[in-house]
Amino acid sequence: MRIREVITGFCTILIAGFLWLLSRNIPLQDLKAGLGPAFFPYLLLIALTVLGIIYLIFNLFFIKDIHKERKVNHRYYWVTIAISGLLIVYAILFKYAGFIISTFLFLVFSMIILKVKWLSAIFISILATSGLYLIFITVFKVPLP
Amino acid sequence: MRKIFLLILMSFLLFTFLFVNAQELKAQGNFPTKEITILCGFSAGGGTDVLTRKLAQNMEIFLGEPVLVVNRPGGGGLVSMKELVVEKPDGYTLGVLLGNQFLQKYLADEVSWIDPLEEVTLIGVFNADAWGIAVQADAPYDTLPEFIDYVKENPNIKVGAGSPGSVYYWAWEALMDMVDIQLNIVPYEGTSLALKAVAGGELTACGAGAPEADSLVRSDLVKMLGISAENRLAAYPDVPTFMEQGVDFVWNTWRSIVGPAGIPEEVSNILVDAVREAFYSEDYQNFVDTQGFGALYLGPEDGMDFYRSQDTLFKSLMKNAGKIREEYK
Amino acid sequence: MLELSDSLTLGLPLVMNASVLILAVLGSLLGILIGAIPGLSGTMAMAILIPLTYSMNPQQAFSLLLTTYVAACYGGSLGAILLNMPGTGAAIMTTLDGYPMCKRGEAGKAIGICCIFSFFGGFISALFLAFFSPILARWALELGTYEYFAVAILGLAVISYISPDILKGLIAAAFGLWLSSIGTDSISSFPRYIFGKPELMSGLSFIPVMIGLFGIGEILSSIDKGLSRGKYSSQKITGLIPKLSFLLTQVSTAIRSVIIGIFIGIIPASGPTIASVVSYGMEKRIGRKRDIMGTGAPEGLVAAETANNAGTGAAIVPLITLGIPGDAVTAVLLGALLLHGLRPGPALFIDKPDVVSSFFILLLLGNFLFLIFGLLGSRFFVLALRVPQHILFPIVVAFCFIGSYAVNNSTFDIIILIVFGFIGYIMKKIDMSAAPLVLGFVLGPIVESNLRRALVLSDGNILVFFTRPISGVIIVLSILLLLSPAILRFDYSKLKRRIVGNK
Structure with missing residues (x-):
């Protein structure tokens, strides 16, 4: 069993x-x-x-339990839950606050949760958000909210 | 290294802000002062999308502001309509309404719908495509009356259509009501699949517009019995109408531009003019002719009469077929 | 009329044009990139590109669209190999052997194999399209409702082989099939499980479901296991161009997969995804290396990638000869054709043979281009492995959001994405493979509507599936495949020993 x-x-x-x-x-x-x-x-x-x-x-x-249950590492438990929560917030913000704000906030906070230094997190987030904005809205004319 | 990155970053930001500000500043003065969005309830590349985008291009010339077409596919256009009817009625958000909205209004089983008579402001009907019947090329009948006789002698004839949620399905029902025949309607996921089934011998006939069947007709796989328009199509002068054959059956699938209910008159008048001008522009007319789309323009008044006639038509069709929703019985 | 000898020369002058060639190169690069980035898919690429092609001439438009289409099919394998996140639906099978190879440090070899065999499959299939499409069209005309059902059943029969745990695979497949019944029923128009939401009337969209399961789900479960800090992998990209001797050992697999890919691809509504499933399942059933497949066997990559790219050219056969789109992507191509006043079908071959021929050339060119860019560029793609996951994953999530949103411009699809992200995470937790779920979801509508339609057509006679020759053969084959584990696992040596006696 x-x-x-x-x-x-x-x-x-x-x-x-x-x-x-x-x-x-x-x-x-x-x-x-x-x-x-x-x-x-x-x-x-x-x-x-x-x-x-x-x-x-x-x-x-x-089935006899020959294999040992895989050891679950509880250290990362809270990280997963936090990221899951962030995903939900991102989805809601994406609709109401628009692409730029929601994506920027999501990137910053998720990177900080994942223990990226906050300065570089902000830096990378700004770069990634504006890059995505330029590519998808300006070049491909995707009507992102 | 970091400085260069920061520099790039700042210029990105500056650029974005300038861009946004420039748009904000223009938003004063007479209608329209900013871009107009048309929600198209069907995917990019489809017939409705193509036609709407062509119309929008020509509306843009008249209005002097961009007219963007945004695709919001889903639910046979209902997703876009649901979104439209709660928008502010300021004329900056429009939608494309098709005949199937009347169908959804009355069809039993539907859980969600809008009422085109109440919830939208009609700007203009800009297209109507005729329905037609395609059969195998070597079938022993050439006209609709001959086909009807054939059906009366041979019961359990199978014809193809979309599902009962599509307008083409009800064209068969309307025809059956009118000439009193019984057909077995087999639902397919699209006209092209049904046409192929006719060419491959799986079906006896299917409903299809003249342009859709054209390629198979010219390779002698299927033939058109006729179309349900009042006049022959300019692009397909060889395809007769049912009226010529003595069956008074007219059936159109049409498209119209609408806004949310309650658009002020001075705004809607400008939009009505824009749609009319765009419709009669050389570019749009050429496009419609070469692509085999049916050309029909109705302004808001004629259009509303037309809406009401469609409303009664679908109501009675659903009633006869026993598929009407409970509250209309 | 398009003569056999003309099919590749007539359109040459149309293609030999600077703007057309530049767009082809752009399309190829874009296709590889969009295919490779998890979250962005070929379907999305087509959806956002098509409005941009409205103002081009047909050759320019199709040079962009066709090269993007074939390149995205190859590009999907990159995400599958490097991150275990297939960029496109057709690359789901590629994850099964590609990702284990990458973990073993053979990412370069895997990419090289994918590139070469994607090219092989795509090229042969494009040649088939160019030379035999009139014949294939006549054959495709013979295939109807009964045959579509039979092929979908064949697809279902092989699903059980792609999961390490057969029972769990079947549970996932059944759930996926059930998911496909959400939305308005295509036969009776009855709305199932809609809860008053108009967005659900057309059913769940495929892209957010797939990206959620494979993208978000994979990211969440990686976070759960703890991300590796710093350089995730410093593996050198070696063996990008496989040795000739290796290629020779794969010839039989490749040829089998090309045949399966073309056959399945021609059938409307199946397309490259199902082609790769059936091919992979077959290989796992009858291939020489079937025992190690799923643990990083090159044979698995060859079977999946050859077949899905062979499906690309084949899916264009019914589109261009009969005007029937095979899948979401070819439906977009159909729209593009109509827009330029080209109504696909037999008449197009008579009226505009040069245009048709130019499409064939562009398709072949597209395959060549992604071979070149794929081999040259893979060094750069692998750099994705060097980006720390702490930074890479949030950005991939943003891509997943854009990729789900942009297909239908719908925020509802974002909700679907998140829901399936969580489902994917839970499935990872209980070691349930997501591939059968996605495949069940793809096959569900084909199985259901064709079965029900067939019963209406045949007045309720179910035997008709066996009396039509092609559907009969396929269904019998499916049954044999389903039963074959029992036959193959039977211990023949014991039987032999009993008869012949011990040596």
Whole structure:
């Protein structure tokens, strides 16, 4: 039994169950067009459920934990979470504050979190932001927000 | 080394600020004082995009300010429309509205739509393409009446179209309602795929405009029974209309320029003039003729009448097919 | 009419023009760069380039677009090898063997192999296009709904081979297939899983999904493992030009992959991505080095890169002969053709043979150009490895944002990018390969709509898939492929010993 794999299998079944709930309103049969719009998602959700169950049973009973679980290095845990948060903030700012401000702020803060010296972080960020701006907006005329 | 970098950096910044300031300063005086954006709900390179960009080029000449076309594809144009209707009605943001917005308004199952009669200001209809029927080149019928007879003798004829969310699908439904025949409509992901299926023998017929079928027609793989326009197209004088063949079936897929509802009259008048001038410009007319697009111009008043007729048409079509949304039943 | 002997000479005067040639060089460099930068893709390149070509003449426009198209297909392999982030969808298979080679310190060798075999695949396929497109067109006409379905099934059958853990691969593939059902159903127009969002009506866009999984997901999991400070890699780029003896050992793989690439590429809606999947899967099934594939075997690179570039020329066959675009990129090319008053189809070969011929020449030229720039420039591309990851990754994220946004000019795609970035990160955590998910996502619509359409066409008779010869053969092949692990793993030596007796 491998804990991580068992959780994976369990989550697969859970996700499939959740998606079943979402699919309730899709009609299965459409008189004119043969198979209805629900046929394909249902088929896949059945497949997902069955695969999840097989995976779970397989790892619960048939696989012995020979390999040691990979050691997780908790030192970088907070860095990942911080960067994830920054990504979300970046996505929101990208829409409302426009490309230049959001990109500059994201670059500076993510580099500082990743322990680049703050002076060079600001320097590189300004350079990268203005470079991207010139290339995409001036040369390629991409209507970035 | 660092100094040089800083120098480059400063000049970058200076350049950017100057650029922005220059644009801000111009924003005073009469309409238009800055660039106008047209949201195009279809991808770059598609028919709507190409046509809109051509129109925009010519509007620019009239307005004296840049007219930018920005692609916001998705949901058959709905993404761009949803974005448009919440914009400030100052005339600086416009959109392209197609016939399928009426379809989405009434089609059951749709979860999101706009009402073209209420939520937009019509600036002008600038194009209408005729629908047509393409069949295999060696088929035993040459005209629509012959095809109708053939269908009546042979049940379960399969014809290609887009999905029920596309306007071409409903052209078949409208035809079936009108001449009282039964066809089995098979949805394809695009006219070109359906045309190929006709050429390859998978389908009996499919709906296609004359320009789309042209290349296959000339290589003797398919033939056009006719088109649903009132007059023959200048670029395809050999393709007859259904009216000539005695079937009064007219069907257009059209495109119009709209703004958010409530654009002040003095602004919208300028835009209406711009669209009209652009439409009648030599450049646009040449382009439309050589590309095989249908030319149709309607100003705001005629256009609104047209909108209303489309509204009734789609409402009744959906009703007959039993696909209308609950609240309109 | 375009004669066989004329197909490469008639258009020569049109191409031999300074502006056309300069644009070809520009397009090639741009294609390699955009393809190589994670986050920017060939599809995006085409989407942003096409409005710029509106004011050019057809030769100029296509010299830019076609060279960018083929070069981006090669460029995608660079990101895949150096950073484990495929620049384009077609390069997903390249990560499987390319990145392990890079980690072993063989980045130069991997890039050299990719460059040469991308050229080989692209060149042969362009030649095929030039000389046989009328024949191929007639053949493509025969392929219909049933055959598209069969090929998609073949693609699904090989998915299980590309993941180290078959069960996990299947779970990912099923999830990817399910994801493809989000959006308006293409047969009945029923909106599935839309939650009132108009942006979801056309389904999830491919680019943000792919970039999220492979770009953002990869970055997050690298951060999680702890970034290496300073110089990430100081490996020397050696063996860029492989030895002749090595090339000779790859001949059979390359030829197999070219054939698969052309065959799959011709089928509309499949294109280079599926070509590389099927080719890689086949190689892993029947190739000599199948046991070490996925751990940095050159054979894997050859199979994937030859096939996806062979798919580029082939995807143009249905476009130019019948007017049917094979994938998102060729759809843009179709738009460009129409814009210049060129309606693709058989009539184009009769009316404007010189223009058609010039396209063939440009395609061949594009392949030559990326071979030259690829081999000359790879030293510089590898410099990306020397940039500390602390600085490189934030900038790559910015590229991912621009790349996702610019295809549809939609901030909604940015949300999709982030969501799939997190999904990609979680999948990395549980050692689930993202490639089957993406491939399921690509194949899903082809499987579903063609199956349902076929059943309408055949009045519900499912046997028709087997009675049509081409689809029958492909489906039987797929079933054999699915079952073959059982057959191949069977211990023949035991059986032999029992019959012949111990020696």
